[in-house]
Amino acid sequence: MSLNWRYNKLxxxxxxxxxxxxxxxxxxxxxxxxxxxxxxxxxxxxxxxLVKNNAEKAIKLINDKNLQxxxxxxxGPGIKDKSILDNLNQRNKCSLEVIKGVPFDTYSRQExxxxxxxxxxxxxxxxxxxxxxxxxxxxxxxxxxxxxxxxQSLPVIEEMIFSRYRQGAFIYDLVWAxxxxxxxxxxxxxxxxxxxxxxxxxxxxRKFLNFIPCLDINKSPEMQYRCSIKWLKENRSLLFxxxxxxxxxxxxxxxxxxxxxxxxxx
Amino acid sequence: xxxxxxxxxxxxxxxxxxPQNSIEAKIIxxxxxxxxxxxxxxxxxxxxxxxxxxxxxxxxxxxxRSRLAFKVFRKSKANDDYWVRTREGGxxxxxxxxxxxxxxDIYINSSKYGTECSTxxxxxxxxxxxxxxxxELFNRLFPDIYLMNWQHLNRNLGIVDYPQVxxxxxxxxxxxxxxxxxxxxxxxxxxxxxxxxxxLYYGHGIGITSADKxxxxxxxxxxxxxxxxxYLLKSAKRPNFKxxxxxxxxxxxx
Numbered sequence: 030m031s032l033n034w035r036y037n038k039l040x041x042x043x044x045x046x047x048x049x050x051x052x053x054x055x056x057x058x059x060x061x062x063x064x065x066x067x068x069x070x071x072x073x074x075x076x077x078x079l080v081k082n083n084a085e086k087a088i089k090l091i092n093d094k095n096l097q098x099x100x101x102x103x104x105g106p107g108i109k110d111k112s113i114l115d116n117l118n119q120r121n122k123c124s125l126e127v128i129k130g131v132p133f134d135t136y137s138r139q140e141x142x143x144x145x146x147x148x149x150x151x152x153x154x155x156x157x158x159x160x161x162x163x164x165x166x167x168x169x170x171x172x173x174x175x176x177x178x179x180x181q182s183l184p185v186i187e188e189m190i191f192s193r194y195r196q197g198a199f200i201y202d203l204v205w206a207x208x209x210x211x212x213x214x215x216x217x218x219x220x221x222x223x224x225x226x227x228x229x230x231x232x233x234x235r236k237f238l239n240f241i242p243c244l245d246i247n248k249s250p251e252m253q254y255r256c257s258i259k260w261l262k263e264n265r266s267l268l269f270x271x272x273x274x275x276x277x278x279x280x281x282x283x284x285x286x287x288x289x290x291x292x293x294x295x
Numbered sequence: 296x297x298x299x300x301x302x303x304x305x306x307x308x309x310x311x312x313x314p315q316n317s318i319e320a321k322i323i324x325x326x327x328x329x330x331x332x333x334x335x336x337x338x339x340x341x342x343x344x345x346x347x348x349x350x351x352x353x354x355x356x357x358x359x360r361s362r363l364a365f366k367v368f369r370k371s372k373a374n375d376d377y378w379v380r381t382r383e384g385g386x387x388x389x390x391x392x393x394x395x396x397x398x399x400d401i402y403i404n405s406s407k408y409g410t411e412c413s414t415x416x417x418x419x420x421x422x423x424x425x426x427x428x429x430x431e432l433f434n435r436l437f438p439d440i441y442l443m444n445w446q447h448l449n450r451n452l453g454i455v456d457y458p459q460v461x462x463x464x465x466x467x468x469x470x471x472x473x474x475x476x477x478x479x480x481x482x483x484x485x486x487x488x489x490x491x492x493x494x495l496y497y498g499h500g501i502g503i504t505s506a507d508k509x510x511x512x513x514x515x516x517x518x519x520x521x522x523x524x525x526y527l528l529k530s531a532k533r534p535n536f537k538x539x540x541x542x543x544x545x546x547x548x549x
Contacts, residue, residue, distance in 0.1 A: 130479070160369050171478040176518075199368055199383040201444065269455045276413050277470050277485055278456045278530075279445040 058093040060100045069103050076104045081115055089092045092118040098152035102128060102162055120144055128165055133172075142177055146170040153185050157198060167202045174210040183207060183215050185207075191222065201275045208274075208283050213265050216284070220257040223252040240284045267291050297326050298334045299341065313450055318352055318492060331461035336537070343540035348466030350423035355489040355497040361402055365500035366409030367482045368444075374400055374407040375515030377441075385414070385443025394440050395433045398425045410466040412487040413444035415499030416468060419489060420452060420534060432546040451542070453535025460531045465492045466480050471506070473513040475521035483516035485525075 064072040070227035079087035089095070091104065105125045108114055117125070123136050123144040133141055147167040156166055170186045173179040185205045193200045207215070208215075222234035223244075231250055238244055262270075267290045273281035297304040300396050306327040320347055326333045335341040367370060370383030373543040376399035378386040386408075388397055398421045401408050410418075421440065425433055441447040448454055454468075463469070471486040487507055488498035497503045499513050513525035 077328055133479075164369055167481075168479055171481060175478045197382045201368070203381075205481060205484065272472070272474065274484065275410070275446065276482075276487070277445075277472065278455075278527075278532075279448060279454060 031294060056124070058100070059188065060090050060093075060104070061095070061097050064097075064100050072100060072103055073107060078106075080110055084110070084112060088113060090114045091121060092116075098124065098148045099155040099158065099162075102152070102165065103126075119186050120147060124148060127168065127178075128161075142179075143175075144178075146179070146182065149173065149182055149185055155183040156192065157191050163255075165198070169204070170203055171206040171209075174206040177227050178210050180210055180212060180215070183210060184218070187215070187218065189232055191233060194233045195227065205274050205276075208270065211270070213261065213268065216261055216268075217258065220254055220261060223257060224254040236280075237283065238267065239280065240282050240286075296329065296332050296340065296397040296432065297323075298332055299338055300336065311343075312393070321492065322348055322464050322466075325462050325464055330336040331463050339544055340537055340540045343543055344536040346422060346427055347534070347536060347539065348464060350427045351419060351489060353465035354419045354422040354426065356503065357402060357490060358415060358422070358499065359503050360495050361405035363401065363405045363415065363418075363499065368411060370409070371411070371414075372407065372409045373525060374404050380455050381441075381443070383443060384410075385441055385447070387412070387442075388440045391450070393430075393434055393484050394421075394423050394437045395430050397440065397442060398422055410442070410499075410502075411444065411482055412473030412499040414442050415441055416487045416489065416532075417445070417454055419494075420454070424452075424539070428543060428545060432542065436542060451535075451538070454532055455535070456532045459529045461491055462532060465490060466533075470528045470530060470532075471509050471513055471525055472528055473516060473525040475517045476513075477518050480516050486513060490531075493508050528541070 057276055060072055060076065063075050076087060076091070079090070084180045091101065101121055101124055105121065106128060108117075114122075119136070119140060120143070123140055124147070127133075127144065127267075128134060136144075145170075148165060152169075154164075156163060166189070170182065170189070173182045174186070186203055190200050190203045190207060193203070201233060216238070217276065219234050219237050223238070224229055225234070231253075234244065235253070238257055241257050241260050242261055244253055246253075248256070264286055267286045268284050269287050271281075271283055271285050273283055275281055297306075297309070303393050304327075306323070310320050310323050310327075313491050315534075335344075353359055364372070371380065371384040371386070373380050373386040377390075377400045379389055381387050388394055398418070400421060401418055419440065421437065424437075430437070436451040440449065456468075460467070469488050469490050469491045471488065473483055473485050477482040482500075486498040486501060488496040488509065489500075490496055491503065494505055495503055496506060496509060498509060501509055504512075510525045510527070517523070517525075
């Protein structure tokens with residue numbers, strides 16, 4: 030993902046923030062700026078102080094359209110002031126319910142969709158914050174994938190899977206979410222990871238693409254990539270999702286070639 | 296039908312070696328009456344498979360009686376005297392600890408442990424082997440155990456997931472799939488079980504019960520409004536009985 034993509038979508042990490050032109054920096058919500066510059070404790074302290082001294086500004090900042098989910102996750106559960114809670118916008122109220130694990134029946138399908146997208150897309154850069162946070166991200170990813178069949182979230186989910194794998198963190202729910210909605214284009218993206226300079230990326234991509242017969246660990250990453258792309262292109266219309274998962278079996282084969290379709294093509 | 300080398304085995308003489316209604320006798324009867332030819336290199340090899348299958352059934356029943364909790368990987372727990380809980384929620388054997396002691400501890404101090412059904416199944420395989428292999432051999436075969444669903448399995452276990460088998464035998468690993476699971480409960484996307492005997496299965500988190508009851512339990516974890524039922528896959532997981540048998544008898548000879 031390019032730096033421009035990050036700017037355009039307003040999803041910032043600390044590194045991006047510091048390298049950012051001033052014009053764009055001004056667009057970031059103040060609470061996010063405090064969190065990214067000074068840390069999680071500071072954002073809580075600043076927000077609590079605002080609630081006491083300038084409640085109107087506190088509400089304005091937390092309801093800002095550019096606020097990132099991470100800031101709400103840190104501040105939100107600690108808000109006890111009823112007047113603040115009542116004045117949260119729908120996005121924030123709905124997100125707090127998702128954090129608490131309240132069943133998904135208070136808001137409309139479309140509202141949940143927008144909120145889950147917001148949680149995932151503005152929250153994924155801080156994946157690893159803590160177990161609870163990661164669990165919320167996983168829930169958002171699974172529902173977007175399983176219920177909304179939202180392919181557009183898959184690049185973000187993929188990014189999280191590979192990042193976690195490099196760190197030895199838990200990936201299996203995200204992997205399940207990814208493949209439940211993955212299509213051919215997503216497999217092509219996985220194949221591109223075969224030539225990653227990071228051996229962990231290469232290793233995981235090989236596991237995911239183990240249904241490609243020419244994929245051979247003894248070949249160079251570039252050769253693995255080329256043969257995979259070629260094979261995926263040749264078999265594009267024949268592939269189907271098997272539903273196999275890591276919970277189910279040792280070496281899940283997630284896609285297979287349909288012999289029926291293959292026969293029909295001859 | 297059972298063949299040892301090139302010889303077909305006489306059913307009666309074999310079945311008589313084991314008490315009537317024992318797990319071993321039931322397995323022998325299934326093998327004998329099958330249209331499939333079950334081939335073994337020696338009588339010892341067959342005897343070892345029977346012994347290990349029985350041990351798997353016993354280890355599964357024993358785990359069911361234990362206080363091992365059902366915990367999702369994010370919240371899994373282990374006795375840190377023996378295991379290091381990894382970031383992904385697996386249990387890695389601690390340095391300087393005997394693998395056999397660490398596996399036994401899961402049963403002895405079971406309340407200190409909690410995990411999902413897939414890891415519980417792997418625990419059963421190891422415990423079944425701890426119970427029948429000499430301690431020295433077990434520790435030599437499995438020096439670096441890492442318990443985390445079906446990943447990181449020791450090669451000496453040789454577990455294979457056969458897509459379809461002619462007969463299902465006590466000790467076979469079976470999987471119930473729940474395709475319409477509630478997205479907020481991914482841990483119920485399926486249930487890893489062992490087939491025990493008399494139509495009963497053991498699955499961690501559900502217990503020992505029939506296939507219908509397991510399907511019923513999984514169906515309760517479906518997304519609201521779904522009418523796609525959970526179901527039992529045809530596949531069966533089996534360790535490499537022959538390899539383990541060879542290891543066992545080679546060690547006995549030495």
